[in-house]
Amino acid sequence: MEFRPRNYIAEEESHALPRSRADDHPLFAPSTSSNHHKVDVVDHESHDFFDPLRSPAANAVALNKDVEDGESSSTVSSEAAAEVSVKEWTTFKRFLMQKFPVSKMVSVSLMPDVIIKTGKANVKDSTTKHLKELDDPANFAEEDVKVITGQEYVSRLHELKDEIKRAWTAEDRVTSLKLSIKVARLLMDTSVLQFYPTLFVLVAEIMDMLGNLVWERIKQKAEFGEDGSRLCYLSENFKEINICVEAKETCNNWFCKVGSVRELLPRIYLELAILPCWRFLNDRPANSLQRLVLMTRGLADPLASVYCRLYMAHCARKLPSCDTGHLITSINDIKILLTRVLSTKEAAHGKSVDNRRLLVSLMEPTIEYIMKCIFKDASQRQVGTVLMELGLGRNQVELFGSNPCVSVVLHHLLKELPTEIVGSYAVEILHLIEYSNDKSYDQCLNYRLLGFRLCERRPTLDILNAAVDRIIQVVTLLDELDDFLKVVDPYVDIILQNQMDNHLNTILEGISERACKKEIVDNDVVGLQSILMKILSHFKDLEDVFALGHFLEILDVMYGSSRISIDMQILNMATRNGCINDPTTVQLLFEICQALHDGIDFVNSKGDDYQAARLISRFVLMVDYGAEMERHLTFLVECRGAFGSINELKETLVHSSNHLATKALKDGRKHLSFVKSCIAFSEVTIPSISDHIRQLNLYIETSEVALLAGLISHSDGLVDSAISCLQSVDLINGSLTPVDVDGMVTSIQKLCSLLVIVPGNPELGFTHTLKSILSLITSQSWITSKIKIRISCAIVSLSATLSQNKLPYNADLEILSNDLLFYGDSSYVQELLSFSEHVLQNLVEIIEQEPSGAARGSMALEACNCIAASFKINHNIQPVCSKLIETAKSNLSTNDAYLQSTIKVLDKHLPTSGISASTTI
Structure with missing residues (x-):
């Protein structure tokens, strides 16, 4: 056997592509291009797609035309409006039941027979009653012995709804009406306050069903005769004149029956249920609303009264056209009711102050819904009229006078006002909030809401300045941190956008003073998070944030997930603008990283915790102490101690340490002791990393650094550590994924590339390290x-490279590589040949033992190409190559491109070898 000699420089030149100098950069786009580069864009005059980059004027004209056409032809039909109304009502009912869920037990003072008919009312025994009387005589006197679960009550109402429908289907409309009256009577009982919203929703659904049944019956009588013949077709906007006499008589009969109901509340509900039927008798059905509003004043119970007005607002939306007069009257009446409730020392029914608060919270949703109906699609002129009728404006020009308003009413009024009105009258609204200081709603929330409304559309600067000045005066009088944060939160946006630095300092100082008075609670932390996030989002430079007075003090009092979010935002800002050089900033960020690290369990981290780990690692990577390299290494040591549970960070620390070493080597060998310290830091840190692929790559990287510094013994030790890392893979993690295995093989190949420039050790043998890698093949189950073929081929290629008189690359410093150390040493080359021969024998055996035919063929081709590139094809190598080609041919397709190209390579190296002939396909 004989290694094939290589001239790497000549090979590189022969394979390089021909080059020619370019006058212009290929990506450079001159303002005037030649005709053959010009692309014509055809515009087919289609305005379906608006292209903002082409023909802006024409597109704008077309767009404006489409808008004008749309405005002239897009009148929302009453059917569409009714559909929107139904969806909004359904959403509101769902919200109402979620806000006030059904309690487990409902004890009703006057349990109606219609409910206890099938419900299981529990009668308490005499012993229980006697004990309760002894414990609390006053409470016992008010307590009824009938108790039913909330779910049973709800189930019974569903049964009643089905009974009404069945009776109607059986044309027993008298029974349907009687049952409906009994259901409506249920709303007269408000003894269980918390249950009333659920009761209202269920009863309202039954009333709506009855109203729809009556509407359809009268409409059918109007459109069809008794014999079934069609009399007419009622359009969407039909008039009273289109209705036949019989249908009118039926309709009038229903209103007479409803009018004969003795109790006021069920009479109002039933008439509201059939309110749209007034259209069969009158072209102005909305005229009856004002009468119904006045009738509700006869309801003594405030809760029943406001929910009756709520149902009226819902039913009025079913009419084709209706002004807001009845709604404004309802709101004014509710204000009177609330004033009475709030002015009494004891709430309604002799309940406590807590029950009074509950009563107001139960009434609030009705105010919210009615207020939405008032301002829906209202023009600015109509808004002025509404405010005057609500007693809040002197005239349509001078809005928001000095008259106070109930706080809860004011809150929902402020929610619905048009943005232009809020922006123009911000100061007047502030005064109104101050006047409306009652217990129905938290005044701080009204100040807060105004701030959010002002953020929707920026008013003039003088109005903003006046509003913010007044808010600052208000918050300085607040003692509680929670109240302070509620108010200032939305105004921080305004202050930052308009650069009101003095106000920002005042707010931060106020927060700091109140936060230090006592231990803050979770609500306070959430409010602080909102404010600090806004500040961080506004500033681009982190140093400007740290320079703000009291910012760091406020940050120190935060905890939990809010603190984690703020810390991550700070680190995100710090690591997006390049290196971090300022020592003070580095120390502050280090402390922030410590707080973040202590707040997260990085051992079992998931989701956002990975992002936190990446931010800490990126911060460490971007710190740069410049010429103070010793200080930088000390910083890395501190980070290893502080953030030892973050695996990703340990890898970053090794990279940073190696970077420091290479940076020091740029000045020659005068910092050699510092380089040794860096390498020692890396050697200690790498074993603590759990991922073995990362360990292996870091050992290789650190070995390269040691080699650059001329520290051959350190480099050898790191290479040995890398091989030991590979040998311990099975012991620690017996199950590796295909990705892990592929990464291991790639790293081993990278290690072989490093060994090209690592000087051999004659005492241990030139191939000592190669034998260690080869033994790994047989000892590891993974x-x-x-994989054995890939690693063996890498070892063969490495041996062939080491045998060359000139290596393809070497270390930059004065290190004697193997081509100089063992130049002309025949024993060196002979040892490499002997070792390679042993590897080739293993290659052939591994290929023959492979059970899969396709895999065996591919492995044979890979081995054959490696052999052809490493050895001269002589009488020793030719049989091996021939055998491998035959193996590939017998297991692969004759058209396999890899097989064809491999044969061509073999023919090129030894055309007369007979390999081509013996392997003709």
Whole structure:
């Protein structure tokens, strides 16, 4: 056997592509291009796609035309409006039941027979009653002995709904009406406050069903005669004149029956349920709404009263056209009811102050829904009229006078006001909030809401300045941190956008003072997170943030997930603008990383924790102490101690240490002791990394650094550590994924590339390291036949390279490579040949033992190409190559391109060898 001599420089030149000087960069686009580069864009005058980069004027004209046409022809039909109304009502009902869920037990003072008919009402025994009377006589006196579960109550209402429908289907409409009256009566009982919203939703659904049934019956009588013949077809906007007498009589009869109901509340609900049927009798059905609004004033119970007005607002939306007069009257009446509730020392029904708060919270959704209906599609002029009618404006120009408003009403008014009104009258609204200081709603939330509304569209700067000045005056009077944060949170955006630095300093100082008074709670931390995030998002330079007064003090009091989010945002800012040089900034960020590290379990990290680990690693990587390399290495040591549970960081530390060593080597060997310290740091750190592929690559990288520094003994030790790392893979992790295995093989090939420039050790033998790698093939269970072939080929190629008189590359410093150390030493080449012969024998045996035919053929071709590139094809090599080609031919297709090219290579190296003839396909 004889290695094939190689001239790497000549081979590189022969395979290089021909080059010619280019006058212009190929990606350079001159302003005027030649005709043969010009591409014509055909515009087929289609305006389906708006291209902002082509024909902007024409597109703008077309776009404007489409908008004008759309405005002139797009009138939303009443059917579409009704559909939107239904969806909004369904969403609102779902929200109502979620906000006030059904309690487990419902104890109703006057349990109606319609409910306890099938429900299981529990009667308490005499012993239980006597004990309760002794414990609390006052409470016992009010307590009814009938108790039913909330779910049973709900189930019974569903049964009643089905009974009403079945009776109607059986044309027993009298029974349907009687049952509906009984259902409506249920809303008269407000003894269980928390249950009332659920009760309202269920009863309202039954009322709506009854209204739809009555509507369809009257409409059928209007469109069809008794014999079934069609009399007319009622259009969407039909008039009273189109209705026949019989249908009118039926409709009038229903209103008379409803009007005969004795109790006021069920009478109102039933008339509201059939309210759209007024269209069969009157072209202005909305005229009856004001009468119904006045009727609701006869309802003494405030909760029943406001929910009755809520149902009225819902039913009024079913009419084709209706103004907001009845809604405004309802809101004004609700304000009176709330004033009475809030002014009494005890709430309704003799309940405690807590029950009074509960009562207000139960009434709030009705205000919200009615207010949405008032301002839906309202013009600015109509808004002015509404505010005057609500008692909040002197006239349509001078809005928001000095009259106070109930806080909860004001809150939902402010939510629905048009943005232009809020922006123009921000200061007046602030004064209104101050006047409206009652217990119905947290005043801080109204200040907060105004801030968010002002962020929707920026008002003039003078209005903003006046509003923010007043807010700062307000918050300085607040003692609690929670209240302070509620108010200032939305105004921080305004302050930052308008560069009101003095106000920002005041806010941060105020937060710091209140946060240090007592231990903060979770709600406070969430509020702080919102404010600090806004500040961090506004500034581009992290040093500017750290320079803000009290910022770091506020950061120190935060904890939990909010603190983690802020820390990650700070690190994200710090690592996106290049190297971090300032020592003070480095120390601050190090402490932030420590807080982040202590707040996360990186051993079992998932999801966002990986992002935190990456940010800490990136911070460490981007720190640069410049010429103070010793300080930088000390920093890396501190990081290893502080963040030892982050595997990714350990890898970063080794990369940084190796980078420091190569940086020091640029000044020659005068920093050799520092380089040794860096290499020692890496040697200690690498074994603590759990991933063996990463370990192996880091050992190789550090060995390269040691070799650059001329530290051959260090390099040899690191290479031995790399091989030991490979040998321990099975002991630690017996199950490797295909990706892991492929990474291991690639790393072994990389190790072989490094060994080209590592000087051999005559004492241990020139092939000592190669034998260690070869022994790995037979000792590791994760190494398959295919992997054995790849590693063996790498070893053969390495042996052939080491035998050359001139190596393809070597270390930059004055290190004698093997081509100089053993030049002309026949024993050196002979040892390499003897070792390679042994490897070739193993190659052939591995290929023959491979059970898969396709794999055996591919492996034979890979081995054959390696042999042809490494050895002269003589009488010793030719039989091996011939055997491998025959193996490939018998297991692969005759048209296999790899097989064809391999035969051509063999013919090129030894045309008269007879290989081609013996392997003719």
